[in-house]
Amino acid sequence: MQHRCFSALLLAALASSAAEKRVQMKDLPPAVQKAVQEQSVGATIRGFTKETENGATTYEAEMIVNGHGKDVSFDPSGKVVAVEEEVALDSVPAQVRAGIEKATEGGRIKKVEKVTERGTTSYEAAYSKGGRSHEVAVNPDGSPVKGK
Numbered sequence: 001m002q003h004r005c006f007s008a009l010l011l012a013a014l015a016s017s018a019a020e021k022r023v024q025m026k027d028l029p030p031a032v033q034k035a036v037q038e039q040s041v042g043a044t045i046r047g048f049t050k051e052t053e054n055g056a057t058t059y060e061a062e063m064i065v066n067g068h069g070k071d072v073s074f075d076p077s078g079k080v081v082a083v084e085e086e087v088a089l090d091s092v093p094a095q096v097r098a099g100i101e102k103a104t105e106g107g108r109i110k111k112v113e114k115v116t117e118r119g120t121t122s123y124e125a126a127y128s129k130g131g132r133s134h135e136v137a138v139n140p141d142g143s144p145v146k147g148k
Contacts, residue, residue, distance in 0.1 A: 020051040028059055031078030036061045039072050039080065082117040092123055099142030100125045107134065
């Protein structure tokens with residue numbers, strides 16, 4: 001029985017990782033290539049991924065802008081659907097900083113990102129505590145993001 005459970009978990013992990021695939025610029029739809037060129041002015045592109053989740057395909061451009069990470073996701077028509085940009089903790093609104101500091105109390109914050117997805121903004125922090133890595137997401141008012 002344990003072997004079957006392990007096999008099922010392994011298959012599920014492989015299936016979820018197979019949903020995201022590294023691709024080249026030439027593999028992106030023309031509209032996405034054009035949008036990437038517009039969004040990456042002044043940036044260094046680190047790479048691209050294609051992800052299919054719940055039947056929807058998105059393309060992500062990973063880049064470095066002014067020394068920090070920025071990932072931009074596009075739908076197949078080239079429309080920007082999400083932007084994740086690394087920011088300094090001291091640059092976020094006070095309520096956001098307070099929410100992150102409360103959620104990560106006793107831990108060490110490694111990275112903070114401002115996430116804008118389909119018109120909604122939130123902030124995510126990666127931190128370590130007790131030798132383990134964790135993430136927390138907060139709304140602009142500092143409250144925890146539900147479901148993350």
